[in-house]
Amino acid sequence: MSDLAPHPPGGGPLPITRAGFVALAGRPNVGKSTLVNAIVGHKVAIVSDKPQTTRRAIRGVATTPECQLVLVDLPGVQRPRDALTTRMQRRVESELRDSDAALMIVNAEEGVGPGDRFIAQALAHAKVPVVIAVNKCDRLDKAGTLTALMDASTLEVGDDIFPISAKTGNGVLALTQHLRELVPLSPFFFPIEDNSDQSENVLLAELVREQVLRRTFQEVPHAVEVMIDDVEAVHEDLTRVRALVWVETESQKGILIGAQGKMIKAIGTAARKELQRELGTQVHLDLSVRVRRGWRGDDRLLDRLGIE
Numbered sequence: 001m002s003d004l005a006p007h008p009p010g011g012g013p014l015p016i017t018r019a020g021f022v023a024l025a026g027r028p029n030v031g032k033s034t035l036v037n038a039i040v041g042h043k044v045a046i047v048s049d050k051p052q053t054t055r056r057a058i059r060g061v062a063t064t065p066e067c068q069l070v071l072v073d074l075p076g077v078q079r080p081r082d083a084l085t086t087r088m089q090r091r092v093e094s095e096l097r098d099s100d101a102a103l104m105i106v107n108a109e110e111g112v113g114p115g116d117r118f119i120a121q122a123l124a125h126a127k128v129p130v131v132i133a134v135n136k137c138d139r140l141d142k143a144g145t146l147t148a149l150m151d152a153s154t155l156e157v158g159d160d161i162f163p164i165s166a167k168t169g170n171g172v173l174a175l176t177q178h179l180r181e182l183v184p185l186s187p188f189f190f191p192i193e194d195n196s197d198q199s200e201n202v203l204l205a206e207l208v209r210e211q212v213l214r215r216t217f218q219e220v221p222h223a224v225e226v227m228i229d230d231v232e233a234v235h236e237d238l239t240r241v242r243a244l245v246w247v248e249t250e251s252q253k254g255i256l257i258g259a260q261g262k263m264i265k266a267i268g269t270a271a272r273k274e275l276q277r278e279l280g281t282q283v284h285l286d287l288s289v290r291v292r293r294g295w296r297g298d299d300r301l302l303d304r305l306g307i308e
């Protein structure tokens, strides 16, 4: 249960993270859903109710401590019915402007067809990097896979082509790592706990916040927000919980820490008991207080904290 010693004045820098949107394009049945599940893995989180993303269908959010990939559908090109119209092209381009990369998926087994060429043509003018995943390679031998890769290169879109099997997971890690390199430095768009059990983490945060509210007065309670950064089962009977307590000013931070750290210690001790009761194990609680001026007006931070 410590606090601020490791952090410089002002609460320390926010962690350096990458985050971005990857637009998925591919004919029906090429394996988009299977691939999203493979990229996101057990940390699946389908989030569709966030205000800034209502325009886009989110397939999944893949979060590691360093990077958050938001996988979205690129609408309009999945089921080409007619020729590529200027209007459709404009729509695709505008969608891609909001993305950091495009991932086109083709079916290795079926080879490249007119539908794929249609999509490739729509992506050809993208200002973002285009990556091609040649999926279902598990259905082919080495020679067949090579042919499929060469076939994909005739699409003349994208610099990088990855042979994968979304089903077995082969090649998915290399593809994912490449995508992570393509997204910019950015705070996360979704709370980190979205990749585990969100409701549990929100509850844990509330238990900590409750103890803060009990001990603070005037404007301080309104200025405080708590975010659970990490929950780790150290062993069967010990859980380590890292919580960030956000306030708006240095003086609020001073109040929360108290003389010789007495206040934060009292908050920590009381919150730890609550967390132990909730989790049914011993808890090591690591609390750090950070200042983020005007966090209540900061949409991105509010999103990270999961506040609507």
Ligand SMILES: Nc1nc2c(ncn2[C@@H]2O[C@H](COP(=O)(O)OP(=O)(O)OP(=O)(O)O)[C@@H](O)[C@H]2O)c(=O)[nH]1
Pocket (backbone or CB within 6 Å): 026, 027, 028, 029, 030, 031, 032, 033, 034, 035, 135, 136, 137, 138, 139, 164, 165, 166, 167, 168
């Ligand atoms: N053998 C093999 N089958 C796969 C692979 N990826 C997906 N499939 C199968 O392909 C079929 C379609 O997969 P989906 O993931 O539903 O495809 P989709 O592109 O999301 O489909 P829509 O959302 O309807 O466009 C399913 O039967 C999958 O099991 C793969 O890598 N290998």
